[in-house]
Amino acid sequence: MTTLLVHESHWGNTRAVAEAIAEGLGTDDRSVQVVDVGAAPSPLPAGVDLLVVGGPTHAFSMSRASTRRDAHTQGAEPGHDGTGIREWLAGLPAPAAPPEVATFDTRVTQVRRLPGSAARAAGRLVGHHHLGKVVATESFFVEDSHGPLVDGELERARAWGRQLASRQA
Template identity: 40%
Template sequence: MINALVVYESLYGNTEEIAREVASGLEYGGAAATVRPVAEVDPAEIARYDVVVAGCPTHAFSMPSRRTRGEETGLREWIEHLEPAIGARPAFAVFDTRRDLRARHLSGSAARSATRALRRRHRVLADDPASFYVSGNEGPLLPGEAVRARAWGSRLARCTSQR
């Protein structure tokens, strides 16, 4: 059985909701999934997982920073504390939440920023980054996004089990 960890940084609850839906999809796909806020996960803990799914909202065209969210630890800082490891497990998948499709060209993508940061740490990616859309800056999620998140999680479980 695939052992998955879903970590998230969420400001308005939308990213947390997507994280829980991704975990539900992972479980539907046959994985055991744990969901936790990124600030509560020591990067040294990840070695026991086969896949880590990490998500955060898009802020200022990228991952939130201490300047845009405050002092607490977020995904950006968490990735910076990962030990560089060429080809080591776990594999990673990343997602973000961002403004609705009509504003896509204005919002940037935290998932793309997280992907670049993980590659700088020589981490293996299990899938392309995914984006899930919210209405305006604070949400709620657009209709159908929770279903898309579950489907993506299920696909991640299947992809990871074939590695």
């Protein structure tokens, strides 16, 4: 079984969540590849049975070029101005054997109860482009846009990864 986990991270928080999810997914019979969206393959490699996609929630959805530029001017890690998960998903050709898909995002705790989520938006894009069946969506929380992650979120991400792995067993 093979999982491709693609993430977009500007401050390192979403990357940390992705790595924790991968730890939870990792079993003896599962190969997990974690890649930054800028290095994500297109088309999806053959044999991927689970695609996990995650990014930060910007303006109640997935990032856009303008919100990535704004993050960069606020001190985000360089190199993320170009492609985000929105553009990567939109550019993927529909796979011959669509995998199961799980989406996640990082969100600021202050907007926990507000509508809008990069994970839900990514799930809709997956369905629109026939990239697979969305089987799970989750949000993980940061204190503010720069972070840090709220206490306990990395363990919750590992547990979510274990839950995803158990679906595949």
